Amino acid sequence: MTHDHHGPELLPTAAQTEAALNPPPGRNGGDLVVETLQSLGATTVFGLPGQHALGMFDALRRSDLRYVGLRVENNAGFAADAYGRVTGEAAPLLLSTGPGALTSLAALQEAAAASAPVLAISSQIPVAGLGGGRHGYLHELRDQKAAFRDVVKSVHTVRTASQIPSAIARAWQSALTAPHGPVWVEIPQDVLLAETPIPVVTGLDATPDEVFPRPELTAVAADLLSRAERPVIIAGGGVVRSDASGKLRALAEKLDAPVVTTFGGKGAFPWDHELSLQSWLEDRHTTDFLEDADVLLVVGSGLGELSSNYHTFRPRGRVVQIEADLGKLESNHPALGIHADARLALGALLETVRERGDTGAAERVRGVLGAVRERIAGQELDLEQSLLTTIRAALPDSSPSFWDMTILAYWAWSAFDARRPNTMHSAQGAGGLGYGFPAALGAAAADPSRPVLAVSGDGGAMYSIAELATARQYDLNVTWLIVDDGGYGILREYMTDTFGEATGTELSRPDFVALAESFGVPATLATPDTLGATLTKSFAESGPSVVVLPAVLRMFAPTHL
Structure with missing residues (x-):
């Protein structure tokens, strides 16, 4: 009896045998970590050293991996998140035990919500201390991995050196299997240090699992869409993560079906396409249009709070959810739920739906967008709209942008033309402050050939000001564009609208221009009139720069009813 072998080559070559029998002297568990990462294809790692993790960091010195060290673990996590989003590769994040590890939690929550493949590798207390006791080790937690289990996709604990390569490979595979997401590996200090x-x-071999659609489900979905x-x-972030924008456009054109992108799916469909409803999800005109659909295809979105106009959306037709x-x-x-990678499912539908002629969808789209524009125009919000227009004109089409949780970002979710898939990113997945600048640093590390934009408010900027040193x-x-309105602007607006006045939202802040320059980073104070020229100049020059725009912005009034 013979067996076909489809896995990796199992028999070593003579050179491999010779190398295996004569490993370089002085290697330790940390070397196994960096060798495993290199073997899997990693080129760049992010992180912060700490006492228990020194074995990993010393091993970096003996490797070809590029290390980008940030000043705060949470910011290192945001940088890895962005690197994973823009490259589609697993981004290694090296952390120490206890406080260092825990400081990364908010960033890993964002990576989980946004499906960003982050491979977090943390140290642990020595093996003798594992098991839930209280041994008095520095940084000790009773059960460190328990703090991460509710946040990440999978948790992997190593107890011996021989477990390191396989544990990291399993984590790598988990991070890159759809939906992408953060994973957690922890390795005891003594295992990292021992020769x-x-x-x-x-x-x-850590090839991600393919999540194929079941053919009986795509057959039903294709029939529903063909007869609709x-x-x-509705195109969500899953379309962007799976690189399915081309298939989405082809399917929409074949069906003559309007497309709205969620805030996480920005750029998944051309903004100015005649079938594009753009991203005006916080508008009742859009919500009514979606509710009127007799078949609604939702791709790569869970229709959460923001995508459902704060859970006011009530579809009346059939919903197909991929x-x-x-x-x-x-x-x-x-819904007719199809558990699948967006690219694979859209490909199956594209092959099986019947082509429909012109059904007048483009005219109906123009009507909805016209009604949205009319509503916004009645709110006297010209400054906010002109700022987005100015930023869009200055930013090169291929350049990625990263938006913190700030009023201008909330506008951008609905009103900014991303122009290309996978170029506009924000922290709306988990909604934590401080994302924009460190994430932009991660994207710049991934591709230094193009300028990157970060947008923050003054409140969010203070979360990541230390990363000016990293930049x-x-x-x-x-x-880095910092819109300085003197506090937490969106919270000020929420509280004033709800309670009549705001509490805890006004902030003392530094002279951002002088502060940036003290780090050796050129900075400019801009006005709305000079912003375009200032940004264009900054994008044309290499290296980091800061642009400070003093401005008090307002949100457009959303319509839920």
């Missing part, structure tokens, strides 16, 4: 006779790591009178498509995250299927609305140290090509 090892294990050969140099090669030949690892008013089909509409989602790689099994827990999101039918989590908010009854300068690595000469990262990021322009």
Whole structure:
């Protein structure tokens, strides 16, 4: 009897055998970590050193991996998140035990919500202290991995050196299997430091699992869409993550179906396409149009709070939901749920739906967008709209932008033309402050050939001000726009609208221009009139820069009813 072999080559070559029998002297568990990462294809790692993690960091010195060190673990997590989003690769994040590890939690929550593949590798207390006791080790937690289990996709604990390569490979595979997401590996300090006779790591296979749609489900979905009178498509972040924008456009054109992109799906469909409803999800005109669809195809979105106009959306037709995250299927609305990667499912539908002629969808789209524009125009918000227009005109089409939780970002979710897939990113997944600038640094580390934009308010900027040192140290090509309104602007607006006055929202802040320049980062104080020229100049020059715009902005009034 013979067996076909489809896995990696199992028989070593003579050279491999020779290398395996004579490993370099002085290697330890930390070397196994960096060798495993290199074997899996990693080129860049982010993180912060700490006492228990020194074995990993010393091993970096003996590797070809590029290390980008940030000043706060949470910011290192945001940088890794962005690197994972823009490259589609797993982004290694090296952390120490206890406080260092825990400080990364908010960033890992954002990575989980946005499906960003972050491979967090943390140290642990020595093996003798594992097991839930209280041994008095520095940084000790009773059960460190328990703090992460509710946040990340999978948790992997190592107890011996020989477990390191396989544990990291399993984590890598988990991070890159749809839906992408953060994973957690923890390795005890003594395992990282102990010398090892294990050969140099090669030949690892961590191919992500493909999440294929079931053919009986796509057959039903194709039939529903082909027979629909008013089909509409909602495209979420899953379309961007799976690189399915081309298939989405082809399917929409074949069905003559309007497309609205969620805030996480910005750029998944061309903004100015005649079938594009753009991203005006916080508008009742859009909500009414979606509710009127007799078949609504939702791709790569769970229709959460923001995507459902704060849960006021009530679809009247059939819903078909394609989602790689099994827990999101039918989590908010009854649907024909198809558990699949967006690219694979859209490809199946594209091959099986019947082409429809012109059904007048483009004219109906123009009507909705006209009604939205009329409503916004009646609110006297010219400054906010002109700022977005100015930023869009200055920013190169291929440049990614990263938006913190600030009023201008809330506008951008609905009103900013991303122009290309996977170029506009924000922290709306988990909604934490401080995302924009460190995330932009991660994207600049991934591709130094193009300028990157970060947008923050003054409140959010203070979360990541230390990373000006990182930007300068690595000469990262990021322009950081800080909109200074003297406090937490959106919270000020929420509280004033709800309670009549705001509490805890007014902030003392630094002279951002002088502060940036003290880090050696050039900075400019701009006005709305000079912003365009200032940004254009910043994007044209290499290295980091800061642009400060004093302005008090207002949100447009959303319509839920």
